[in-house]
Amino acid sequence: xxxxxxxxxxxxxxxxxxxxxxxxxxxxxxxxxxxxxxxxxxxxxxxxxxxxxxxxxxxxxxxxxxxxxxxxxxxxxxxxxxxxxxxxxxxxxxxxxxxxxxxxxxxxxxxxxxxxxxxxxxxxxxxxxxxxxxxxxxxxxxxxxxxxxxxxxxxxxxxxxxxxxxxxxxxxxxxxxxxxxxxxxxxxxxxxxxxxxxxxxxxxxxxxxxxxxxxxxxxxxxxxxxxxxxxxxxxxxxxxxxxxxxxxxxxxxxxxxxxxxxxxxxxxxxxxxxxxxxxxxxxxxxxxxxxxxxxxxxxxxxxxxxxxxxxxxxxxxxxxxxxxxxxxxxxxxxxxxxxxxxxxxxxxxxxxxxxxxxxxxxxxxxxxxxxxxxxxxxxxxxxxxxxxxxxxxxxxxxxxxxxxxxxxxxxxxxxxxxxxxxxxxxxxxxxxxxxxxxxxxxxxxxxxxxx
Numbered sequence: 001x002x003x004x005x006x007x008x009x010x011x012x013x014x015x016x017x018x019x020x021x022x023x024x025x026x027x028x029x030x031x032x033x034x035x036x037x038x039x040x041x042x043x044x045x046x047x048x049x050x051x052x053x054x055x056x057x058x059x060x061x062x063x064x065x066x067x068x069x070x071x072x073x074x075x076x077x078x079x080x081x082x083x084x085x086x087x088x089x090x091x092x093x094x095x096x097x098x099x100x101x102x103x104x105x106x107x108x109x110x111x112x113x114x115x116x117x118x119x120x121x122x123x124x125x126x127x128x129x130x131x132x133x134x135x136x137x138x139x140x141x142x143x144x145x146x147x148x149x150x151x152x153x154x155x156x157x158x159x160x161x162x163x164x165x166x167x168x169x170x171x172x173x174x175x176x177x178x179x180x181x182x183x184x185x186x187x188x189x190x191x192x193x194x195x196x197x198x199x200x201x202x203x204x205x206x207x208x209x210x211x212x213x214x215x216x217x218x219x220x221x222x223x224x225x226x227x228x229x230x231x232x233x234x235x236x237x238x239x240x241x242x243x244x245x246x247x248x249x250x251x252x253x254x255x256x257x258x259x260x261x262x263x264x265x266x267x268x269x270x271x272x273x274x275x276x277x278x279x280x281x282x283x284x285x286x287x288x289x290x291x292x293x294x295x296x297x298x299x300x301x302x303x304x305x306x307x308x309x310x311x312x313x314x315x316x317x318x319x320x321x322x323x324x325x326x327x328x329x330x331x332x333x334x335x336x337x338x339x340x341x342x343x344x345x346x347x348x349x350x351x352x353x354x355x356x357x358x359x360x361x362x363x364x365x366x367x368x369x370x371x372x373x374x375x376x377x378x379x380x381x382x383x384x385x386x387x388x389x390x391x392x393x394x395x396x397x398x399x400x401x402x403x404x405x406x407x408x409x410x411x412x413x414x415x416x417x418x419x420x421x422x423x424x425x426x427x428x429x430x431x432x433x434x435x436x437x438x439x440x441x442x443x444x445x446x447x448x449x450x451x
Contacts, residue, residue: 012214019207023200030199034192041188045181046159050142053161056174057140060086060094061163068167076168080105083172090151097171099137101129104170108150122146123155136164136171149177259302267295319353320380323360327378330364336373342380346387352442355419356380356389362412363391363438371395371436385444392437400431 063086064079080096084107087093096105101118117129128145135141140163147158162173270292314322324340331338348356360378367373373395381388403413413429416438420427424446428439 012211015210015214016207019203019210023203023207026199026203027196030192030196034189034196037188037192042181042185045184046178049159049176049181050161053142053159053174053176056088056092056094057161057163057172060172060174061165068165079168091149091177092174093150094172094174096173097129097133099133099164099169099171101133109148132160132162132173133171136162136173140164144178147175147177149179263295263299263302267292267299270295314353314357319348319356322353322357323378323380326357326360326364327376330368330376334368336367336376338376338378340378343382346382346385346447348387349447351423352387352425352447355423355425356440358419359389359416359438359440360391362416366412367393367395367436370398373435387442387447389440389442390437392435394435397431397433397436400429 060083063082067075067079067082083094083096084105087107091108093107094105095103097103097117100116101120102116103112103114106112119127120129121127123146126145128143128147131143131145135143141161143160143162145158145160146155148154149156149158157178158175159178160173160175162171164170165172270288273288320342323342327338327340330336364376367376371393373393376393377391379388379390400413417427417429420440423442425440425442428441430437430439
C-alpha cells in the first residue's frame with residue numbers, strides 16, 4: 001500500500017470512528033431522554049384524565065340535581081334518561097348500578113340493563129362491580145379494571161371514577177380507556193425514534209461529506225504532488241539529457257580537434273616518409289602504404305564517431321540539414337532507399353532538435369539491424385502550430401510487448417519515448433507485418449516552452 005494511501009486512511013478512519021462514537025452517544029442519550037419524557041408525560045396525562053373524569057361526573061350530577069328532591073319512580077326514570085343521553089367522544093358514557101350490583105343504565109351495552117353483575121370478574125379475576133360499589137360507598141374514587149371497549153369489542157384497561165347518589169342508592173360513574181394513554185406514549189416513542197433516525201441521518205451525511213472532503217483533499221494533494229514530482233523528474237531528465245549532450249559535444253570536439261589532428265599529423269609524416277622511401281628504398285614503400293591505409297581508416301572512424309556523438313551540422317545549420325545528412329549516409333551505407341520530406345517552417349528549439357536527431361539515429365540503427373526493410377521514410381511537418389515527426393519503414397515489424405518484456409530488450413525504444421515525453425511531447429509507435437512507424441508530436445506551447 002502506498003504511503004499516501006496509508007496517510008489518507010489514517011486521516012479518514014479516526015474521523016469516521018469519532019463521528020460513529022458521537023452518533024452512538026447521541027442515539028443512547030436521545031433514547032434515554034425519550035424514555036424519561038414518556039415516563040414524565042404518562043403521569044401528567046393520567047392526572048389530566050382523572051381530573052377530566054371528575055369533571056364529567058360533576059356535570060352529570062349537576063344535570064340531575066333538580067330531581068333529587070322529588071320522590072317517586074318518575075324522578076328516578078327521568079334521571080336515568082338524562083344520564084343515558086350524556087356522552088362524550090366515541091367511548092365516553094355514564095353507567096348506573098344500585099348497591100346490590102344490578103345494572104340500571106348502560107347506553108353502550110343495553111343488554112346489561114337489569115342484570116345483577118355483583119359477581120362479574122374481569123380476565124384478571126378482579127370483581128369489577130364490587131370494587132366500583134365499594135369505592136362509591138367510601139365517598140367516591142378511581143378504580144382500574146378490564147372492560148370491553150364498545151368501539152372495538154376488545155378488552156382494554158379502563159380507569160373508572162364513581163360516586164354515590166344516596167337518595168336513590170345508586171352508584172354513578174364513568175371511565176376512560178387507558179390504551180389512549182399508552183398510544184400517546186407510543187406516539188412519543190415513534191416521534192423520538194423518527195427524530196433520532198433523522199439526527200443519525202444528518203450525522204451520516206456529515207460523515208460522508210467530511211470523508212469525501214478529506215479524500216478529495218488527499219487526492220488533490222496527491223495529484224498535485226505527483227504533478228510536481230513529474231515536473232521535477234522531467235526537469236531532471238532534461239538536465240541529464242543536456243549534460244549528456246554537453247559531454248557528447250565535448251568528446252566530439254576532443255576527437256575532432258585533438259585525436260583527429262594527431263592522426264592527421266601522423267599521416268602527413270608517413271606520406272613524407274613514403275615519398276623518401278620510394279626514392280631511396282623500395283622495400284619500405286609497401287609497409288608505409290599499408291600504414292597509411294590503416295591510418296586513413298582510423299581517421300574515417302574518428303570522424304564517424306565524432307559525427308555520431310554530436311554532428312557539427314546540428315549545431316551549425318540546424319535539425320533539417322543534420323537529418324538530411326544522416327539519412328543520406330544511412331542510404332549509402334546500407335543500400336536501403338531513404339526518403340526525407342519536410343515542410344515545417346517552425347523554429348525548432350535546440351532541446352527538441354536534439355531529441356528528434358537522437359530518435360532518428362536510434363530508429364535508423366534498429367532498421368539496419370532488425371527490420372529487413374527496403375525503404376525508409378522520414379517526415380517532418382507542421383500541423384496547426386504543432387510539430388509532427390514521423391519515421392517509418394516497410395520491414396517485418398515486431399511485437400512491442402514481447403520486446404519490452406525481455407530484461408535487455410526495448411532499451412532503445414524506451415530511450416526514444418523518454419526523450420520525447422520528457423520534453424512534453426507525445427510518442428507513438430505502431431508496428432506490424434507491414435513495417436514500423438514512430439511518431440512524435442510537439443504542441444505549439446511545448447515548442448515555445450522549450451525555446
